[in-house]
Amino acid sequence: MHVVTTFSRQPSFMVRGIPIYGDLILSPMAGFSDLPYRLIARDFGSAMGYTEFVSVDGLLQGNEKTRRMLDFDPSEYPLSFQVFGSSEDKIVEACKMIEPLGPTIIDLNMGCSVAKVSGRGAGAALLCDPPKIGRIFSRLTKELSVPVTGKIRLGWDDKSRNYLITAKTLEDNGASLIAVHGRTKAQAYTGSADWSPIAEIKQTVKIPVIGNGDVKCVADIKRIKQQTGCDGVMIGRAAIGNPWIFSRKDRHDVTFEEKAALIRRHFSLMLDYYGKYGLILFRKHVVKYISEIRGAAAMRESFLTAETAEQFIALLEEAEVEHLVLKAA
Numbered sequence: 647m648h649v650v651t652t653f654s655r656q657p658s659f660m661v662r663g664i665p666i667y668g669d670l671i672l673s674p675m676a677g678f679s680d681l682p683y684r685l686i687a688r689d690f691g692s693a694m695g696y697t698e699f700v701s702v703d704g705l706l707q708g709n710e711k712t713r714r715m716l717d718f719d720p721s722e723y724p725l726s727f728q729v730f731g732s733s734e735d736k737i738v739e740a741c742k743m744i745e746p747l748g749p750t751i752i753d754l755n756m757g758c759s760v761a762k763v764s765g766r767g768a769g770a771a772l773l774c775d776p777p778k779i780g781r782i783f784s785r786l787t788k789e790l791s792v793p794v795t796g797k798i799r800l801g802w803d804d805k806s807r808n809y810l811i812t813a814k815t816l817e818d819n820g821a822s823l824i825a826v827h828g829r830t831k832a833q834a835y836t837g838s839a840d841w842s843p844i845a846e847i848k849q850t851v852k853i854p855v856i857g858n859g860d861v862k863c864v865a866d867i868k869r870i871k872q873q874t875g876c877d878g879v880m881i882g883r884a885a886i887g888n889p890w891i892f893s894r895k896d897r898h899d900v901t902f903e904e905k906a907a908l909i910r911r912h913f914s915l916m917l918d919y920y921g922k923y924g925l926i927l928f929r930k931h932v933v934k935y936i937s938e939i940r941g942a943a944a945m946r947e948s949f950l951t952a953e954t955a956e957q958f959i960a961l962l963e964e965a966e967v968e969h970l971v972l973k974a975a
């Protein structure tokens with residue numbers, strides 16, 4: 647008898663009506679979560695993408711470099727465009743302007759700690775004014791058709807950890823998901839991420855909650871999920887040079903051959919997208935890809951001096967041969 651089995655894949659969570667299949671997500675990261683790397687992370691299992699954050703001022707001024715940061719490939723869907731800004735009117739206007747470009751979701755950054763952003767009332771500075779967050783989300787969710795989400799930190803500093811108020815304000819004003827980095831703005835990236843507030847938020851709101859901060863390895867994914875009950879896990883720094891984490895494989899379990907093949911592929915995507923400049927932009931990725939390889943320091947030195955794509959590939963080939971020799975020795 648021929649038995650037909652049907653597998654129905656359940657989404658891990660829904661962003662309003664949009665099913666998200668998978669619980670691991672590449673963090674939005676300026677300078678890293680660009681189109682080439684998002685394609686790679688998605689292939690390895692990142693369930694959805696976020697663009698690098700884009701300035702609403704830049705968008706409204708028609709800055710071409712800013713708009714280009716919203717380039718995407720339809721294979722990335724579901725994809726969130728992330729914006730940052732301070733003025734309520736400008737945030738709403740810019741989001742309305744970019745919605746027709748086709749994002750699945752629009753996300754507002756309320757976590758950036760960098761002075762250039764938070765010192766100008768954007769990013770984490772918004773956390774100091776929950777009523778303003780409420781007004782922005784109330785307008786965005788009424789004026790846009792796509793779901794609107796927010797990415798937050800725990801508060802401005804230790805004295806103002808207002809994450810529950812912020813989360814509730816977001817939910818009450820129509821947000822469809824909250825991603826939470828378990829640090830305050832004042833901490834920047836120091837100390838360690840505190841995951842217990844993420845658990846409190848998860849118990850307080852009904853919309854999906856994404857846990858984020860210091861998820862460095864596969865075991866951490868399990869720990870943050872167990873400790874917080876979060877619907878998904880966002881991974882930033884540990885995913886640089888290590889998209890394998892989205893396949894729940896740790897960096898040290900990846901072979902040199904796998905790394906070399908991915909370096910080639912990523913480099914080629916960078917050249918396709920950025921042209922010659924892709925070589926320079928790829929440097930920060932390659933140093934991460936090779937960071938745990940034997941002889942990384944010397945390799946790093948030579949990769950950073952390559953002046954053309956051909957030189958870079960020749961150096962990679964040399965490294966591959968050297969690796970074979972070392973392996974055989």
Ligand SMILES: Cc1cc2nc3c(=O)[nH]c(=O)nc-3n(C[C@H](O)[C@H](O)[C@H](O)COP(=O)(O)O)c2cc1C
Nearest residue numbers: 673674675676698699797827859860861881882883
């Ligand atoms: C280089 C870099 C760029 C970042 N850019 C953004 C950004 O554009 N938007 C954003 O919401 N967060 C940004 N972040 C914060 C990350 O999304 C994430 O919240 C933070 O790194 C903590 O997660 P991790 O411990 O997994 O790295 C950035 C972080 C880094 C290291």
